[in-house]
Amino acid sequence: MLSMTRRHFLENSMLATAALAAAAAPQVIFAEDKPTGAASNKVRVAVIGCRVRGRQHVAELSKVPDVEIVYVCDPDKDLAAELAATVEKQQVGRPPQAVQDMRRIFDDKSVDAVFIATPNHWHALAAIWAMQAGKDVYVEKPVSHNISEGRRIVQVSRKTGRICQGGTQNRSNMALAEAVEYMKAGKLGEVKLARSIYYGKRESIGPKGTYELPKNVDYDLFMGPAPLSPLTRKSLHYDWHWVWPTGNGELGNNNIHSLDICRWGLGLTGLGRSAISYGGRYVFGDAGETPNTQVCIFDFGDKTIVSETRNLQTEPFRAGFAGGWLFHGTEGSIAGTSLFDPAGKLVSTFSEKRKSENHFANFINAVRSRKREELNAEILEGHQSTALCHMGNISWRLGKEATLAEIGDQIGKLKVHDNVKETLDRTVKHLHDNKVDVEQSKLVLGTVLFPDGERESFADNAAANTFLTRDYRKPFVVPAEAEVL
Numbered sequence: 001m002l003s004m005t006r007r008h009f010l011e012n013s014m015l016a017t018a019a020l021a022a023a024a025a026p027q028v029i030f031a032e033d034k035p036t037g038a039a040s041n042k043v044r045v046a047v048i049g050c051r052v053r054g055r056q057h058v059a060e061l062s063k064v065p066d067v068e069i070v071y072v073c074d075p076d077k078d079l080a081a082e083l084a085a086t087v088e089k090q091q092v093g094r095p096p097q098a099v100q101d102m103r104r105i106f107d108d109k110s111v112d113a114v115f116i117a118t119p120n121h122w123h124a125l126a127a128i129w130a131m132q133a134g135k136d137v138y139v140e141k142p143v144s145h146n147i148s149e150g151r152r153i154v155q156v157s158r159k160t161g162r163i164c165q166g167g168t169q170n171r172s173n174m175a176l177a178e179a180v181e182y183m184k185a186g187k188l189g190e191v192k193l194a195r196s197i198y199y200g201k202r203e204s205i206g207p208k209g210t211y212e213l214p215k216n217v218d219y220d221l222f223m224g225p226a227p228l229s230p231l232t233r234k235s236l237h238y239d240w241h242w243v244w245p246t247g248n249g250e251l252g253n254n255n256i257h258s259l260d261i262c263r264w265g266l267g268l269t270g271l272g273r274s275a276i277s278y279g280g281r282y283v284f285g286d287a288g289e290t291p292n293t294q295v296c297i298f299d300f301g302d303k304t305i306v307s308e309t310r311n312l313q314t315e316p317f318r319a320g321f322a323g324g325w326l327f328h329g330t331e332g333s334i335a336g337t338s339l340f341d342p343a344g345k346l347v348s349t350f351s352e353k354r355k356s357e358n359h360f361a362n363f364i365n366a367v368r369s370r371k372r373e374e375l376n377a378e379i380l381e382g383h384q385s386t387a388l389c390h391m392g393n394i395s396w397r398l399g400k401e402a403t404l405a406e407i408g409d410q411i412g413k414l415k416v417h418d419n420v421k422e423t424l425d426r427t428v429k430h431l432h433d434n435k436v437d438v439e440q441s442k443l444v445l446g447t448v449l450f451p452d453g454e455r456e457s458f459a460d461n462a463a464a465n466t467f468l469t470r471d472y473r474k475p476f477v478v479p480a481e482a483e484v485l
Contacts, residue, residue, distance in 0.1 A: 017346045041066050045071075054083060062090050070110070071096050073098075107133070114136075127143070127164065138165045141168050142256050150383035154380050165379065165382075166378075170257055171381070175351055175352050176350070180265050188327065191329040196325055198308070200322075205286045205288050224476040225472050241290070242290045251389045251392055255309045258324050274451075277392040279295055280444050283312055290393075293309070410445060
């Protein structure tokens with residue numbers, strides 16, 4: 001392995017160059033099927049979840065021929081009405097129905113497919129109910145709120161024969177697919193280390209308290225599978241990401257995109273040999289529960305993924321590179337879609353041998369062909385990448401505050417392909433830069449988890465296994481494995 005100083009120098013050089021290459025690259029023009037004009041080819045769809053991501057779904061679907069949005073759904077009736085008005089303009093006078101309860105959509109046999117852009121705790125149950133009702137499903141990342149839910153989605157897809165795509169849209173970037181094929185062909189040599197980086201500054205969500213519920217929201221439907229507990233944050237919407245009953249933190253919200261690419265590029269399946277996380281929630285002092293500074297190390301034996309997530313003010317990972325993926329091989333490195341030789345010199349930038357495909361169009365094409373293998377992000381891939389996020393969070397949630405010496409000692413025992421001390425040192429510097437006294441506000445050192453990949457559980461760790469699923473609130477119950485198979 002390269003020395004820390006040598007690797008740091010090369011990464012600085014490569015990532016600055018990769019950022020320039022990405023900025024200079026021509027804008028991707030999504031490939032779309034030409035309209036056939038045949039009425040029977042029209043796909044009738046529903047969009048469930050009407051805030052930021054749901055609006056983006058509507059915008060992307062407007063680019064896909066012969067698709068009609070016939071429903072929009074949100075427990076917030078004002079959001080549903082607002083998006084319905086947008087769709088009516090987009091579809092030239094063909095307004096969708098705006099509903100609060102997604103079960104009305106599943107009861108309508110004329111609906112072919114649903115697009116799920118709900119909060120995370122609803123992803124799995126909405127997908128399962130939809131497929132059981134005969135609908136195909138596009139479900140946003142992370143595809144589940146816990147590991148067991150992800151496996152159930154896969155099982156229901158297989159049993160019902162429904163098409164199910166995860167919302168990790170980088171899988172439809174054909175330049176990136178070319179880079180992955182380059183690694184699979186062995187041209188980068190042995191590739192044993194990948195980094196998944198997401199640095200995105202956020203603000204405090206405000207103090208914890210008991211807040212009044214918006215009158216336009218059916219809170220029972222909003223919470224669904226989660227406990228019907230009082231609202232403890234100022235904003236009902238979006239800030240659900242940062243509390244455990246409904247969200248999975250920034251690891252599940254954004255880092256999953258590059259984590260998925262790391263797993264794809266390294267050719268990894270399953271849950272690996274071990275996982276550990278460290279970090280904490282600092283500075284904000286708010287109602288949030290999830291870490292805003294988090295490092296996860298995923299050990300797959302001969303390969304390692306290191307993910308870093310930051311929400312505080314931060315310097316970029318390297319100059320000009322705030323986030324993404326980085327692969328180190330014995331014959332060079334790949335950053336983004338740029339290829340570098342072992343000395344860190346830019347060799348080339350991967351470009352599409354075939355045009356990148358709109359991720360939504362890719363799903364619709366598979367809905368029409370009924371060929372699961374045509375999906376760029378089939379649900380099994382989404383489940384496995386999501387499960388890594390869950391493992392990182394489980395490790396952290398089971399952890400305890402520790403001194404830097406204790407953390408260094410623990411991660412130093414790991415047999416992984418990374419200079420783990422350098423990653424820890426950078427994390428500590430980041431916290432110091434944000435005026436965090438790590439001797440007083442210690443980092444949480446997570447439990448080392450040893451997954452049983454076949455069972456998707458943890459060996460000899462009953463505490464970790466309690467996080468594999470949750471207690472569901474009737475009637476919003478994700479079915480058990482015996483009910484699915």
